[in-house]
Amino acid sequence: MSVTVRSELLELTPQALIALSNAGFVKRGQKEIAAGNLPSFSDNDGVLTAQFSDGIQTRLSQGQALKEAHCSCGASSMCRHRVMLVLGYQQLCATEATAAAAPARWLPGAWLEELSALPAATLKRAQQLADKGLVVELHCEPGKVPAAKLPMSDVRFFSRSSMQFARCDCVEGALCEHIILAVQAFAAAEARHPGFEHLVWQLQGERQDDVAELAESDDSLAQLYQLSYQLWSGGISQPSVSVAPLLTQAQRSAQQAGWRWVTLSLQQVTEGIDRFHQRASHYRAGSFLSQFAGLTARVLAAREMAREASEGKTPAQPWRNIVGLGIQDRVKLDHLRLVSLGMECWQDDHHYAVRIWFTDPDTGSILHLSRQWPRAEQQNAPGWQRRIAGFQASILAGGQIISQAAQRDARGELHLAARDRLSTVAPLTPSAWEMPEFPLCQPGVAALRHHLRQQQPAFTRPLNHSDNLFILPLGECLDIRWDAGRQTLEVDIISGAGEENVLRLSLSATPAAPYAIDCLVALLQQQDDAPCQVSGRVSVIDGVLVLEPLAIMTRQRAWVLNAASEPSQTLPARSSPPALPLTLSLLQRCQQMLIQWLHNGLHHQEQRVCRDAETLAQALNECGFERLARLLRQLPALLTGTDQQRLVNTLHAVVLLRDELEQQCLLTPQDADAS
Incomplete structure (x- = not known):
């Protein structure tokens, strides 16, 4: 039967359908279509109807979002029939679908006039956020899905024919205030910078009263200087009670000013001091030193950007983005699909804890899930055995999860209430780490070096971005050495094409994960299923890229190092690393x-x-x-x-x-x- 072409459906790729529904529905639908089990279609008065062989009928009206389609199966939201309606329709219109997939740059800003038809309450919320001068990172490359990264939300536009198929990862999911702001930002940015592909855009221009307010924040800056001087003068080894009032006062001032990143920077300093005193296994002196120095530098950088803006210049980035002005503390998330990047375990004098890292494969954003317990319970219940949201930590750390009731805070922490349960936990597979379009996945050390050199200084970047966590390929192992003095295993290994792509893996022994090093040595030495990828946090130590591994991916499965439960290897003898150049x-x-x-x-x-x-x-x-x-x-x-x-x-x-x-x-x- 002849069906009117619905171009908005032809533009939806399998990745877009996964983002709008879930991978299970899409894979099952693709198998059904491949087996020839297509529904029959009719189109009457703008209503596309799919009739399935089992009697189920799904109807999608013109201008409706996919989840708003009516399906007689009884599902109130997404279901496999809604997904199969799109896949079957694309199969029916294969010629048109091929034409629609032709790569071209297009702008969501074209929907600017259509925004007025949205509910007044949604428009009001969008205006309230815009008045805060939020900063949006816009991506508009040819052949790619236009995307907008707001401070606490990610928006993607999967169809150039209908705004209904734009998706936000907030709890609303579609046609929310974040999508409105993204459309407005795309329209304004294109008017100012025609043909841009990547741009950081501020929703409202600098207002003189805001610039003056930052310039006059002498009290807040004076408190930061007083705190910094006290810590440099007396040292962080002094009793915490001597600096606690200064920390509290500085945090209160930053909160009153709405400076989210300054508030979180102070929280980082507080946690770092506590880790030092509690002899925490995850205290890193060099990292703490840099975080501490960046505390006052963040406010001074914001002041400089505000001064340039007040003089009519274009600053490197808006000052609001540096201090985190107006960033929400916590947001509810829509249907969430996450892929694990591994787990780290740590302990101090009073607690032991785990932190599991995840990435959203649709947006490339990184989140983490943390829990801690009294140290006295560690012997009977190691961290990897503890249950989180109804599942063992090791299963979550080596899996892919779907959640319907999650929240994300400004630090990127994933929050699941005790009553919430994860609807799906599937094993982590090698294909789950195939996300080359995001900076998270780098093709080798040389590419990672280039990426890191392009980054702005850490004290100007948002604190909810885990931009030191990467996935890298693994090749030939050049050297394995054990430093008994530092209790650290170091591995030099090829990562990427060419001899210049040498990556150093560094894993320190910790009682919180006693068999992690054994697991890493065993994986590096096995031949039948050799490691092919590694995830971990990257730092620059002595001018060398060093990665602290969290998980190793072989061709068959994922291995979470901190979830290893038994010893298996004799550690290699110590060998000396190459001597450092004088500089x-x-x-x-x-x-x-x-x-x-x-x-x-x-x-x-x-x-x-x-x-x-x-x-x-x-x-x-x-x-x-x-x-x-x-x-x-x-x-x-x-x-x-x-x-x-x-x-x-x-x-x-x-x-x-x-x-x-x-x-x-x-x-x-x-x-x-x-x-």
Whole structure:
């Protein structure tokens, strides 16, 4: 029977249908269609009707979203019949579907006039969010689905013919205030920057009163300086009670100003101090040093961006985006499909805990699910055996899940209420990690280096982005060595095509996951099912890309290292890693010196600080690090002076400049020497 062409249905790819429904419905529908079990179709007055052999009838009216279609099977939302209506219709109109799939750039901003027909309440909520000046990251590449990343929501437009098939990952799912904001942002950005493919856009222009408000936030900045000086002066080893009032006061001021990322940065500092005192296995001194230095740098960077905007210039990014102005604390999510990236376990003097990392394969966003328990229970119930949302942690960490009642907070934490249950948990398969369109999946070390070099400084990026977690390919293992002193296994392995793609895996022993290292050694040595991919957190240490592995994927299955339950290997004998070039050795020495100062306090070791700073400055200057040397030479005079703010700024500048120089060494150690 002749059917009027519905181009909006022909434009829906299998990936779009998975995002609008779920993978199970799509796979089952594809099998039915492949077997020739197509429904019959009729089209009357704009209502497309699919009649199935079992008597089920599904009707989709013109302008309706797929989940709004009426199906006699009784399902109130998505079902396999709704999905098969689209797949069967595409099969029926195969010629048109092929034509519709031709790659071209298109703009959701074309629906700007249609927004006025949406409910007034939705439009009002959108305007309230726009008035906060939220920042939207827009993607509009030819042949790809246009997407908009809001601070707490991701929007994708799967059909150029109907706005009904736009999907947001918030609880509304379709035609919500976030989709309205995305359409408005696309329209405004195209008018200002025709033909753009990737752009960060602020929904409302800078208002002079907002810029003035940031510029006048002297009290908040003064509190951050006071806190920073107290920690540098007395060290984080001092009793926490001595800095607790300053932390509380600074957090209260940041909350009152609506600066979400500043509030969370202060929370990071508080947690870092607690981890140091509780001897937590996941305390990383270098990471804490960088986070601490970025605390005041974030506010100063926002002020500089606001100043440029007030002068009519275009700043590198809106100041609101740097401080997180107006970011919600928590949002409810729609139907959520997540793929595990692995699990980490940690412990301190009082607790043990697990954190499971997930990615949404439709948007590329990363979330984590955390739980902790009293340390006394650890012997009888290891972390990987504990139950979360009704399932063992190891099953969640090695699986793919679907949830209908999740929430996500500003830090990217996934929240599931005790009464909520995950509707589906399936094993993690190699195909689940095939997401080349997202930065999460990198083809090798060289590509990852390039990606990291393009990143803005960490203290200007949102804190809900886990942008140090990646999936990388694994090839030939070059060297395995065990450092008994540091209780760390290091592996040099090829990742990507070419000899320059050498990745260093580094896994430290922890009582919270006693057999993780054994599991990694066994996987690297097996031949019948060799590792092909690894997920983990990447950092730059001594100018080398180092990945702390969370999960290993072979050709047959996934292995979550921290869920290993028994020893299986003898550790390799220790071998010495390649000697560091002089430049990297000096940068490492600088970091260790700064860590010691922050741990113990400057005023407990003034003479030694002055002597060490001068000695290191001379060595750095001889190697060409003149700016870093100059900053270090300023410290002795500042320590004996009264300008606390300048002392803090100089110390933080040393930390951040050292980090930047080490980032530059991502090229190769040889290039670092040449510079």
